[in-house]
Amino acid sequence: MKSFKKIKSIITPLDKINVDTDQIVPKQFLKLIHKSGFGKFLFYNWRYDENENLKSDFILNDSKYDNSEIMVTGDNFGCGSSREHAVWALQDYGFSVIIAPSFADIFFSNCFKNGLLPISLNPKTVEKLQQELDPIEVDLERQIIKTSSEEITFEIDSYKKKILLDGLDDIAQTLQFEDKISEFERNSKVPSVL
Amino acid sequence: MGKTLFEKIWESHIVVEKQNGPSLIYIDRHLIHEVTSPQAFDGLRMNKRKVRRPDLTIATMDHNVPTNNRSLPILDQTSAVQIQTLEKNCKDFGIKLFDINSPNQGIVHVIGPQLGITLPGTTIVCGDSHTSTHGAFGTLAFGIGTSEVEHVLTSQTLWLEKPKPFEIRVDGKRKNPHAVTAKDIVLSIIKNIGTSGGAGTVIEYCGQGITDLSMEQRMTICNMSIEAGARAGLITPDEKTFDYLRNREYTPKNYESLVDNWKEQLKTDNDAKFEKQFTLNIDDIAPQVSWGTNPGMTCDVTESIPSPEEFSKGDANQKKGAEKALDYMDLKPGIPITDIKIDRVFIGSCTNARLEDLIEASKVVKGQKISTNVRAMVVPGSQMVKKQAEDIGLDKIFINANFEWREAGCSMCLGMNPDILSPGERCASTSNRNFEGRQGTGGRTHLVSPVMAAAAAIEGHFVDVREMDLS
Numbered sequence: 001m002k003s004f005k006k007i008k009s010i011i012t013p014l015d016k017i018n019v020d021t022d023q024i025v026p027k028q029f030l031k032l033i034h035k036s037g038f039g040k041f042l043f044y045n046w047r048y049d050e051n052e053n054l055k056s057d058f059i060l061n062d063s064k065y066d067n068s069e070i071m072v073t074g075d076n077f078g079c080g081s082s083r084e085h086a087v088w089a090l091q092d093y094g095f096s097v098i099i100a101p102s103f104a105d106i107f108f109s110n111c112f113k114n115g116l117l118p119i120s121l122n123p124k125t126v127e128k129l130q131q132e133l134d135p136i137e138v139d140l141e142r143q144i145i146k147t148s149s150e151e152i153t154f155e156i157d158s159y160k161k162k163i164l165l166d167g168l169d170d171i172a173q174t175l176q177f178e179d180k181i182s183e184f185e186r187n188s189k190v191p192s193v194l
Numbered sequence: 195m196g197k198t199l200f201e202k203i204w205e206s207h208i209v210v211e212k213q214n215g216p217s218l219i220y221i222d223r224h225l226i227h228e229v230t231s232p233q234a235f236d237g238l239r240m241n242k243r244k245v246r247r248p249d250l251t252i253a254t255m256d257h258n259v260p261t262n263n264r265s266l267p268i269l270d271q272t273s274a275v276q277i278q279t280l281e282k283n284c285k286d287f288g289i290k291l292f293d294i295n296s297p298n299q300g301i302v303h304v305i306g307p308q309l310g311i312t313l314p315g316t317t318i319v320c321g322d323s324h325t326s327t328h329g330a331f332g333t334l335a336f337g338i339g340t341s342e343v344e345h346v347l348t349s350q351t352l353w354l355e356k357p358k359p360f361e362i363r364v365d366g367k368r369k370n371p372h373a374v375t376a377k378d379i380v381l382s383i384i385k386n387i388g389t390s391g392g393a394g395t396v397i398e399y400c401g402q403g404i405t406d407l408s409m410e411q412r413m414t415i416c417n418m419s420i421e422a423g424a425r426a427g428l429i430t431p432d433e434k435t436f437d438y439l440r441n442r443e444y445t446p447k448n449y450e451s452l453v454d455n456w457k458e459q460l461k462t463d464n465d466a467k468f469e470k471q472f473t474l475n476i477d478d479i480a481p482q483v484s485w486g487t488n489p490g491m492t493c494d495v496t497e498s499i500p501s502p503e504e505f506s507k508g509d510a511n512q513k514k515g516a517e518k519a520l521d522y523m524d525l526k527p528g529i530p531i532t533d534i535k536i537d538r539v540f541i542g543s544c545t546n547a548r549l550e551d552l553i554e555a556s557k558v559v560k561g562q563k564i565s566t567n568v569r570a571m572v573v574p575g576s577q578m579v580k581k582q583a584e585d586i587g588l589d590k591i592f593i594n595a596n597f598e599w600r601e602a603g604c605s606m607c608l609g610m611n612p613d614i615l616s617p618g619e620r621c622a623s624t625s626n627r628n629f630e631g632r633q634g635t636g637g638r639t640h641l642v643s644p645v646m647a648a649a650a651a652i653e654g655h656f657v658d659v660r661e662m663d664l665s
């Protein structure tokens with residue numbers, strides 16, 4: 001995984017609550033067997049009409065946001081299906097940070113496995129950020145979002161932060177506990193399936 | 195202080211515990227399917243890693259398998275590749291696979307319990323959010339992403355933040371348990387607590403309204419825990435649980451001694467504390483019908499479509515969401531639910547495609563014909579369910595009523611196979627999600643119980659199934 005660097009970009013405001021992963025990547029695109037190339041399917045049914053033309057009323061289709069790396073959106077983002085394809089699509093499209101009042105649990109943990117940073121802030125701050133027209137800076141190291149007018153601090157678990165900053169392979173980290181896992185298995189009373 | 199059932203299972207699976215951070219939790223059972231696993235196996239190959247415990251890992255194909263004639267080749271090439279990829283991955287890494295021709299094939303959350311793979315007090319994960327289903331057995335079971343699938347394949351563990359325990363008490367007794375079902379109970383719960391009401395928690399369902407339920411009904415409840423945003427749902431195992439799992443194909447040999455331990459250990463202490471609590475009384479609840487684009491947008495069959503103002507109770511974001519939902523669903527406030535006409539009926543999915551679901555729905559259908567404006571299908575949850583249903587003649591009841599009788603799979607719950615709605619079509623569905631486009635781009639989904647879906651198929655619109663004789 002690539003290490004997470006400071007991000008500076010304008011925000012893309014997606015003013016919706018309960019955005020589910022079926023909207024982020026519709027099911028017809030889950031049949032691919034690799035992780036790359038999902039960006040073109042991001043919000044497919046919102047971006048394209050039935051003739052596969054871009055819909056002018058969807059925010060991502062406004063060229064102003066083409067280089068935006070930060071999405072600011074509503075409550076319970078990423079709810080529903082566990083599909084990690086949602087994270088792969090957001091990233092492949094160009095997003096590095098998603099800011100919302102809250103995230104669904106599975107989506108939230110999927111983000112960290114891929115170097116996408118989900119930041120939850122109180123609803124008032126999120127609302128204010130959605131209005132921000134100038135570029136903002138997200139500094140993970142210092143846990144600060146810098147806007148043209150203020151600095152906003154955010155919380156993140158220290159282990160998750162380290163994984164992102166160092167771009168660590170978390171499986172390799174876990175395998176350092178091989179002794180503990182083996183010891184657990186020796187004491188486990190749960191029978192094998194087969 | 196006492197402990198909740200969830201806390202007891204959690205603590206008995208800690209491999210590494212850190213101060214103020216996630217714990218490394220051992221996973222006893224890992225279920226795999228074709229859609230969320232290929233990238234995980236890719237990762238193993240790239241890093242030259244092995245599957246740590248193939249003996250704790252079981253695979254099947256369910257999400258994109260066709261449900262029509264199984265002797266024909268799969269026409270959709272990308273689906274075919276995904277299925278072949280799972281076959282190759284299971285072969286290369288030594289994992290037991292119930293493939294498309296296996297009598298044990300089916301939706302992963304239907305076959306786990308049916309085969310005795312799901313056990314009380316254990317941890318189960320699967321790259322599918324409805325893994326919460328297995329919680330009906332007192333199992334800590336939750337959905338994970340593909341990176342976590344890779345993590346479990348390699349290490350048989352996961353780093354997890356400890357969720358908070360949430361008690362949902364279901365009191366009372368349904369007056370007509372054939373017409374008001376487990377699906378109506380869980381939809382009522384979600385309608386009340388909202389689709390993020392359970393975020394960051396593991397729900398423990400208790401009370402007479404839960405203990406009265408059969409195992410298959412309890413699975414319907416736990417299945418939809420994720421629709422309330424919870425990580426998992428749990429029910430304390432009892433004699434019904436132990437009876438259900440006895441003598442299944444993969445029930446452990448030392449089952450009775452395991453049962454003795456479970457009886458002693460797997461319960462919430464009287465003085466345990468929950469972070470959150472909610473109580474629902476079901477004495478008078480009605481059959482439920484969803485009207486919007488998330489499962490919280492649900493009302494009684496006797497009600498009319500609410501206005502966005504009524505629904506949102508002053509929350510501007512919720513109001514906007516409801517307006518958008520009504521627009522997508524092509525519905526107006528004030529329309530009685532029973533006036534809504536439907537084009538399609540889907541009886542299937544990991545929520546409601548077990549034998550009991552089909553038996554109950556067949557009572558509505560028996561001797562009737564579906565409305566000429568409706569196309570209806572039954573997709574059994576597993577090939578075992580299909581066979582059991584055929585052994586007691588349910589297939590004939592459905593086929594005589596002009597239902598399509600299909601092979602097992604996830605089918606139109608998520609429309610990854612050819613079973614999809616056309617744009618604008620309206621469906622009474624026993625599945626779990628009414629998200630935009632879930633059952634097909636532009637399709638409109640109303641979530642209901644199997645008996646409500648069956649009744650809607652006959653009448654061509656929603657009806658209050660309590661008015662029918664189902665005994």
